[in-house]
Amino acid sequence: MTNKFELYKCKICGNVIEILVSGDGHPVCCGEEMERMEAKNDNQNSVGLTEKHSPIIEYDSDGNVNVAIYNHPMEDAHYIMFVQTISKDKNEAKIKYFYPNEKVQMSTDINGDSISARSYCNIHGVYLNQ
Numbered sequence: 246m247t248n249k250f251e252l253y254k255c256k257i258c259g260n261v262i263e264i265l266v267s268g269d270g271h272p273v274c275c276g277e278e279m280e281r282m283e284a285k286n287d288n289q290n291s292v293g294l295t296e297k298h299s300p301i302i303e304y305d306s307d308g309n310v311n312v313a314i315y316n317h318p319m320e321d322a323h324y325i326m327f328v329q330t331i332s333k334d335k336n337e338a339k340i341k342y343f344y345p346n347e348k349v350q351m352s353t354d355i356n357g358d359s360i361s362a363r364s365y366c367n368i369h370g371v372y373l374n375q
């Protein structure tokens with residue numbers, strides 16, 4: 246059984262997929278069941294990471310919603326690959342991809358009072374805003 250917006254990763258090839266519509270089956274890649282990625286937040290860094298992964302949601306006076314990550318490497322070997330905003334009712338989502346040396350910043354027009362944001366680091370996985 247899958248649920249909308251769950252993320253799964255293939256342990257063999259590294260494919261990452263998102264569930265758009267829930268179903269009874271389990272995603273398979275490279276002949277094996279994919280691993281569901283649990284979202285963490287920066288307060289759960291038991292290994293003492295100094296970089297920050299959880300997206301920060303900021304609201305400006307015009308009602309725009311901006312999402313950013315300020316203290317994370319953006320190097321070839323370690324970087325934030327995407328940030329996604331999702332409305333709390335799970336009826337709207339926006340995703341932006343990032344590449345090494347870029348700033349991790351995006352805006353969204355999803356209703357500002359009711360969004361969550363998550364990031365995906367190529368090394369450390371999925372993080373939710375706090």
Ligand SMILES: [Fe+2]
Pocket residue numbers: 296298317323324366367368369
């Ligand atoms: Fe990281």
